[in-house]
Amino acid sequence: MTVNNGNRVKATEAAPQRVIELAEHVGGQVVGDELLIITGAATLSDAGEGDVSFLANPKYEKEMRTSAASAIVVGEKVELQEDGRTYIVCKDPYYAFMQIVVKLHGHREHQAIGVSAKASVAETATIEEKVDIHDFVVISDKVHIGAGTVIYPSCVIGPGSRIGRDCVLYPNVTIYDGCTIGDRVTIHAGTVVGQDGFGYATHEGVHHKIPQIGGVVIEDDVEIGACCAIDRGTLGDTVIGRGSKFSNLIAIGHNTKIGPYSLLVAQVGIAGSVTVGHHCVFGGQAGVVGHITIGDGVQVGAQAGVINEIPAGSSVVGSPAMPLTQAKRSITIMKDLPEFRRKLRDLEKALRHLLKGS
């Protein structure tokens, strides 16, 4: 299956389908009624008659037993009970469920409107075919917009920036001058790309602005949440790597490079000149100081404060961040402290006793 970012796919009321069709679509096996008609998708707790749901995490197995879902997508290791329910058994149930939701409901549909007469498009801008530019959008001088891209109302694209093909920019997004956005990129409302990095030379108590002459490069298949702020580079570019996904209210400092396929949960803040590897995961509200390197596949816990280089493959938590194993030891020993105190008292008592006796 090719990557699908949900842009330009028709979203409709769920089109009813038989379980067997859904199972074949995801390469799964049906256990139960192959001809059962599915009319919607829902979580285990919300599902009702006609709905398909899924079990991807064993800890929700109990919830599965009591769910009203007509069909459930499960992994191959789940022990199925003869409860009259229909199951779709497959290798990767969450991925299969995702494909089923797309098949049933589709992604958000974007109305083909062309270039609105109420938008403001510079004469020097180049717009490829099948682009939708909504009301009150501003496309500045020498901007290029790739085919199939949708730009929702009140977005502003600064001079010389390039937006690739099949992108979606939701309302009120600002792209500053000289930024480059790849193909199939989605940017949610209120996000800002390319504002000046936070750079000043302080001289005799006054902060003098350092020109921020770099840009921002957002590679293909990136999705950025709402109200994020991605600084342009001071000298050279800030880069968001291919296939990475950001949630909301995330701050990225100047010249930072985020590797491909990383996930940043809401309110993460990464300072300037940080290099992040591929397939990293940052929990919500995690922070990273400037000028360090974070290896590939690193997992950073929510609210962690990373102040040192992290080797590839490690997991860190806490502020300041430490390896997960060390943090667990630290928590254990904190719990033991009241016992330390008790033991110290006992020892002192015993010793006083001995000293009296001797």
Next chain:
Amino acid sequence: MTVNNGNRVKATEAAPQRVIELAEHVGGQVVGDELLIITGAATLSDAGEGDVSFLANPKYEKEMRTSAASAIVVGEKVELQEDGRTYIVCKDPYYAFMQIVVKLHGHREHQAIGVSAKASVAETATIEEKVDIHDFVVISDKVHIGAGTVIYPSCVIGPGSRIGRDCVLYPNVTIYDGCTIGDRVTIHAGTVVGQDGFGYATHEGVHHKIPQIGGVVIEDDVEIGACCAIDRGTLGDTVIGRGSKFSNLIAIGHNTKIGPYSLLVAQVGIAGSVTVGHHCVFGGQAGVVGHITIGDGVQVGAQAGVINEIPAGSSVVGSPAMPLTQAKRSITIMKDLPEFRRKLRDLEKALRHLLKGS
């Protein structure tokens, strides 16, 4: 008194009033000069002649003694001194003061402008009477706007969304498609409601987007601060309960339900599928992991990191969050550690002495 959200009330220069009128308005007793004329409201430290101020927290009592306020709203337990000042004595001084400020100054006035010719309103939208739609607002297909609602410039309301009566949306707010906003809701500038939740199925290292087909329901009398981001549900809705109030830069994940009358201070982040009870309070920058339940009346400290269910009525602090009492013990024991070290040394010394002697 009915709930007043400050929408559609005339804001003016303070209209001078006598102390007795203000006292009667709030059901309080005057101690001092009933006929004193009040021309404004101010804090204890800022107040000057003609101003009314208030004392709600005993720790500011000293500040009250030195304040230049002509009149002060106080609770029934405050010991009044014969200082020539006038007091308004009542049960709930902060609530009384609020009513006095409204009586003196009113809330922000919204100019009745009707639907601007520079707004873009879809033909299929339905707009009730006495609605103000400012310049460069976009009202998409099948949107419904209730009577008395004000929508400030550059707001964008996505297809099929419904806004209730007497709401105020400040500039540059984005409401995505299929969201439902109740009556008397206020949303401050730059806030985004209904962007896609952060949901991907990762397959062979690539993150595939899960369609986000749920919506957002914001119930009556909610106020949302500036630059907040409220995800739509993946399947089913994200819900902000009646009378809840949000400060700025808050992130709410998909399918989370915030109970009624909760307060969220700035930069709080609540992940997806969280259920929060009624009358909860979250301090600034607090974070909550996904898929947990927080009981009614829970108090979460600033910067706390909640990773487990919290029973109703509890107070938690710290990251990871722990009950307030446990945190206090933990802080106490941390302070004792240097003493632990000293005692250990003394014990070792005494023991060495004993061993030599024996």
Next chain:
Amino acid sequence: MTVNNGNRVKATEAAPQRVIELAEHVGGQVVGDELLIITGAATLSDAGEGDVSFLANPKYEKEMRTSAASAIVVGEKVELQEDGRTYIVCKDPYYAFMQIVVKLHGHREHQAIGVSAKASVAETATIEEKVDIHDFVVISDKVHIGAGTVIYPSCVIGPGSRIGRDCVLYPNVTIYDGCTIGDRVTIHAGTVVGQDGFGYATHEGVHHKIPQIGGVVIEDDVEIGACCAIDRGTLGDTVIGRGSKFSNLIAIGHNTKIGPYSLLVAQVGIAGSVTVGHHCVFGGQAGVVGHITIGDGVQVGAQAGVINEIPAGSSVVGSPAMPLTQAKRSITIMKDLPEFRRKLRDLEKALRHLLKGS
């Protein structure tokens, strides 16, 4: 040199210049080839032939040795090697480099467009000369805009607000009613100034809004990043002091006063009624509770949680924040805990031995 905020300065491709010209411009001495032509500025690691770079922090000295930069700006204490490279030696290399970057590249250029016919400017607004107001900007009643100011698309300036001279407001900025912005102020995209503070009087479980009748004053030479939210005062003003600089996604509560020349890194949150001195620095994601005073020159670490007054000149870290020295002791003692445990066991063992023996 007068303060330069980068507004109204021509940004171009670097204009090639000789090293001697650059050195004279910053009052530095050339060691090496005075006639060398410099065509650009870059960091030590990115620099190539023709580029000037800089060394301000001795820890990057090794990086300097391997840099491909043709010329490097260094401080007076750096030991120069005879490596054929050209150096510009000066007192404050970072400040000198900043001046060189401005000379080579300039700041962002703002096209002189005048007042766009697609903007919406109230008749009662007063606009001084040489002002640029872009498409879809809304200038409300009785607004005043000073000479030389640029207001980018989709900004909204509320009734009665005053913007000073030579300011730049990037796209999608919202300024509420009754705010005052000084001269040479820069506000980046998506930022909101003057939304209502978070003030409610809770009575019988219902939160009643307190009118927010104060304003916001942003003094001269301030720069505010993207997606920040600065509350208006409840009674009296919120103030951002002259020359202070904010990064992105910062929340400032009502009636807070930030002193002059302070620096706030991304995602800092300062609650209401806080008084911050001059030349303070707040690390990323730091938070401050309401109603406290922070002295002049205070340094607050990233993610710190300030809950008490901080005397002038101190540095604090941690949540809750403590003086840096205390935090270091605390970290040291945490590391010693496993040893404490071992010693306790040894002592108990030795004592048991003694008791058996006696």
